[in-house]
Amino acid sequence: MLVGSVGDLGDGTVETFEYPLEGTRNFLTRIEGAAWGGVGSDGDIVAYNGLCTHMGCSVEGLVTPEQEMAGPCSCHYTTFDLSKGGMVVSGAATTDLPQVRLEIEDGDIYATGIDGLVYGYRNNLRDGTPIEAATEE
Numbered sequence: 232m233l234v235g236s237v238g239d240l241g242d243g244t245v246e247t248f249e250y251p252l253e254g255t256r257n258f259l260t261r262i263e264g265a266a267w268g269g270v271g272s273d274g275d276i277v278a279y280n281g282l283c284t285h286m287g288c289s290v291e292g293l294v295t296p297e298q299e300m301a302g303p304c305s306c307h308y309t310t311f312d313l314s315k316g317g318m319v320v321s322g323a324a325t326t327d328l329p330q331v332r333l334e335i336e337d338g339d340i341y342a343t344g345i346d347g348l349v350y351g352y353r354n355n356l357r358d359g360t361p362i363e364a365a366t367e368e
């Protein structure tokens with residue numbers, strides 16, 4: 232699914248998109264250096280689910296691309312490293328932030344999958360409407 236454009240991701244830009252289900256919110260950003268799973272010529276474009284893996288508070292408004300971090304979560308202070316697959320750096324969470332797999336084609340950024348379980352789900356693709364089906368209506 233198309234989620235953004237390389238040309239629109241300037242320094243400090245954080246965009247949001249829903250994937251793979253309606254209402255499953257993720258953020259897309261370009262960090263300072265190369266990242267695990269990063270795409271683009273410098274491998275610095277990444278996307279993650281926006282819900283903290285501890286108890287589901289949103290961290291999408293707490294992304295600092297220049298520090299390559301999401302958080303600290305406003306609920307219990309977990310911080311995630313966006314350069315290392317969303318690894319927990321500190322705080323109460325014990326599970327990394329789910330990372331959205333990305334591919335680039337002609338400057339467009341596509342989400343192709345998600346690694347890790349989105350908070351509150353037993354299956355990332357169940358109990359909701361797939362976003363691709365929703366956008367085709």
Ligand code: FES
Pocket residue numbers: 283284285286287288304305306307308309322323324
């Ligand atoms: S919900 Fe984020 S640290 Fe608890």
